[in-house]
Amino acid sequence: MRLHFYVFAALALLFALPARATHIVGGELGMQYQTGDLYRLTLTLYFDAINGNVGALDPDATAGIFEQGTNRRIRNITLPLTQNTFVPYTNIACTIGSLSTRQLVYTAALELPANVYNNPRGYYVAVERCCRNNSISNIVGPGNAGQVYYLEFPAVVRNNQAFRDSSPRIFPPLSDYACLNELFYFDFGGTDSDGDSLAYEMSTPLNGNANSLDPRPSQPSAQPYSLITWNAGLSQSAQMPGAPTLSVDGRSGRLTVRPTRLGLFVFGVKCSEFRRGIKIGEVRRDFQLLVINCPTNRTPEMVVVPPGPGRAAYVPGRDTMRIRSGQDRCLRLRFTDPDPASQLQMELRPVNFTAQLPTPSVRSGGVRMPGQPDTITSTLCFPECFSTQGRVYLLDVIVADNGCSLPRRDTVRVAFTAEAPPNSLPQVSLIAPPTQFPIAARVGTLVQQDVLGLDVDNDAMTLELTGRGFSPAAVGAQLVTLTNANGRITARLTWQVDCRAVDRQLYEFEIRAAANPCQLRQTSLPVVIPVRVDYQNQAPALTSSFPADTAVVKMRLGDRYVAQLKGLDGDLDGMTWAVVDDGVPLAATGMSFRVADNRAGETNAVFEWVADCGAVEGKQLEVGANAFVRNLTFELRDVTCRPVPRFRTVRFEIIRPEAPEFLPPNIFTPNKDGRNEAFQLTTLPPDFCTQRFADITIFNRWGSKVYRSTDRNFRWDGAGVVTGVYYYLVKFTDGRTFKGTVTVAP
Known part of the structure; x- marks a missing residue:
């Protein structure tokens, strides 16, 4: 229900403490990868818009980048202010005049070259600023306490490969307040664009070196940073009085506390980033939570009535609600609030299933206000096809009011089963089955067999063709639907046997009828059509x-x-x-x-x-x-x-023609006695196609040509030459040559 204005007077008293130029609510650093070596570094700072000094709104912030292990300063970078907006409340109706927060965004592009940022230990970024709100209740000297915005990031190269990482985008900003002795919860978790794992834990906020005398150092210092000092009885694990005290879920980042004291409380949360089980980065954020006295808000009430006339309200844990086929399948939901003028919202939350739920007839409404009933009635009707398939489903039926700062809820956990209408399995059979099985076939045979599918519930059906150990389509077989209407379907198996079938002898085709009543697949037992392929081949x-x-x-x-x-x-x-x-x-x-x-x-x-x-x-x-x-x-x-x-x-x-042994004469006597008068070569290889005698040339001992002939039957009688030794060269057209000497005798 809406917070009454009489609370404002109490809040004014709470904050009637001396106020100096203190303004910091909280903040965090973030770094996002862009492209190449380029990143974007961002400081998000939260400013108290009620008690903060407007003059403390800085136009920029200075960040320092340091090397882990050595604390060596790599560089400073100036982050200009680019955004100044208000943080909205979760429920605008719960707004109070003493709590207003601005979100200031400082950002700039940053280059991280691999030849500089390659230390395996990684790096950290820090920004220092003072001071915190004077009215903080759980630390010593808040008006002189500074804050360190801190972020760790890995080297940009690992194993000689580029290593890209964006820090977690964490924590939606906290804009709400908590009520004394009321459970407060808030989703402080974040996301990671790289898909890295995030782990959350409470941490003591960093104080650093900034103070009221030097609220904005010219540059941040390196580690170590001093911590804020908790008031007596408080610590990192108990940062504010509560039963239970403030804690954060390690996986989801959800904050939970039931505060037991009024005041303004600072707290810190650390988010660590892991990749493949190895920590690669860290982001810290501290913030503050206001606890006030809120008007009494009683819990709304939810009643669930099972289907059927005259049924009593369902009692969680006592019985399992049964939603049966053919009977009333509607739950009656009644929700109300003992407080006047309440706005109620109902929701359904499945616990152990993911099936889509029906829509209730009424989800929200007002009660106990002029013209409005005291109780809202809604129905939740399950369709006939909704089935839990024999399992017990758990469903939380929740009603929430509009109380401040957070709504109160009443939950009824319903254990139920739901039946779908009974349904018979479809059937399939052969039409005019052959007289002999297996069907005998050879390459070229056309195999045809008609089948019939029946469903007594008249459900729509399909007939499905499969093969035992083979794909029908791979051998050219297909099932063609002939008729399909009113729970009856006929189809024809057609197979023109070809060479794809000769790799095996027996082909067993299975045909099933399949129906899908209520989106639940049902199939018949198969009919089997065996075909034996006779293929033999003798070599020609x-x-x-x-x-x-x-x-x-x-x-x-x-x-x-x-x-x-x-x-x-x-x-x-x-x-x-x-x-x-x-x-x-x-x-x-x-x-x-x-x-x-x-x-x-x-x-x-x-x-x-x-x-x-x-x-x-x-x-x-x-x-x-x-x-x-x-x-x-x-x-x-x-x-x-x-x-x-x-x-x-x-x-x-x-x-080739046989060639006689080459036995050339080596002397002749041209003396006209009728014997051995001329030089001839009768044992040359015979001519063979184009491999023929070309010519013979005879030279004297000084190399001068004395005779030449292109006739393989030449006859040199030595006319005109003197007695002595002469040299001859015989050539054939295929490049072969014959050489020798011959003597002209007196």
Whole structure:
């Protein structure tokens, strides 16, 4: 309920203490990664807008960056004021005139190069300022107590890799006050943009070196920093009088306290940042909490009545509420407040489940005010399909008032089960099943089988096709829906068996009917359609008229060679021929290969070659010692899913003409006696295509040419030369040469 104005007089008395230029409520530092080496450093300071001296609003703040371990100052940075706003109350209706806080934001860009900020121990940032509020009740000398805004951050490089980190964005600012002897709670937790883990703990606020004589040092000092001094009976673990005292949840950052004394109390919270279990940073924040006398606010009341006529109110912990199918499924909710003129808000909070809840008919309203009832009535009706699936669900039904500073609540924890309507499983069966199972099939067989799905509840259905150990789609099988209406569905399994099916013999198709009543999937037992694929393949047989023993065909220029090839396949498969060559087309060497006829299970082909100089002159054949050679492989392949080819390799040779032993004469006597009158070379190698005799040249001993002829049947009679030794050189067109001497005798 709204705070009455008569409280203001008590608050004025509370703050009627001497006020100097004190103003600090709290604050914290934060650093966020931007890009590259660039970060943004921000100081958020909270200023007492009621008691603070406006002249103490600084236009900027000076931050110092230090190295951990050595406390070496790296640099100072000036943070200009960029934002000055008021912190709103959680509930604006609870506003009081003596509590108003400004949020001041000081920020600037900051570069952290890796060659500077690489100390494995990390770094810290500090800003020092004085002074705190004079009226703080739990520390010694608050008007002369300073504050250190403190942040730790890691090196920007780790294991020679860039290490990026943004400090936690912590704590929404505390704008509310607490009521004496009333439970106070506030979500002081934060978030981390890097996904790091955050841990919270109470900490003693830092005092530092600033004081009332030097409230704003020209630059912050390095560690260590002095702490504020607690009043007698208080400590870091008991920072303000309370039962329980002020504490923070280590995981969520939620603050909780039931204060037992009026006053203004400062407190500190530390947030540590962990990555993969290793602490990498820390942010500290201290703030203050005002405790006042609040008007009496009694707790609202919530009553839950189970479904059914004449039922008594539900008693938590005594029984489990049962919501049955086909019966009343509505809970009656009645909530009220003993205080006059209360605004109430009802909420539902699942405890051990996540199912979506129905919407209550009424969520909020006023009671005990003119024209308004004393009790608000609402209904919560569960739809027929809502089911707890046999589990006991726990649901908190909560009503909260609008009391200050925080609402009071009443909670009824309902344990309940809910049944969905009964439902029969769908069924599936074969239409006109085959007389024999498994269904026999070969490659090329079309398998078709119709199936029927039925659901006695007339639920919508689908038929689903799966395979035992295989994917139907991977072998080309599919299930096509034919009709689908009113709990009846028909479909057809269609499978054109092809080569994808020959890897296994038995294919078992499963078809299930599936329905989804109340979003709960139900499937029938499957029908199984087994198909046995019969696939066998014999290798074809290849025969030919090529020599059976050596598979070498020797030919001379001008010879014509013809070979017959035959293929037979016991499975009556079609067959194909191919010639595996050395990359040179057959026609380039005058060869030809053609299929004479091709029918099921039988094929004939003809190979033909007329050996001529075209192959030799084109240099398409391998040059052997005494022949020009070409190797060909003839391949016969059956046209089937898993062909077994057969090969025949043949070596073709064009034989060079045999050359006589080269026995040149070394003397002749041109004396006209009719014997040995001229020089001739009758044992030269014979001409072979373009490899022919080119010329002969004869030189005297001084290298002068005395004779030349391009006729391989030349006859040199030594005319015009004197007796003596002469030298001859014979050339062939393929580069071969023959050299020697011959003597012209008298």
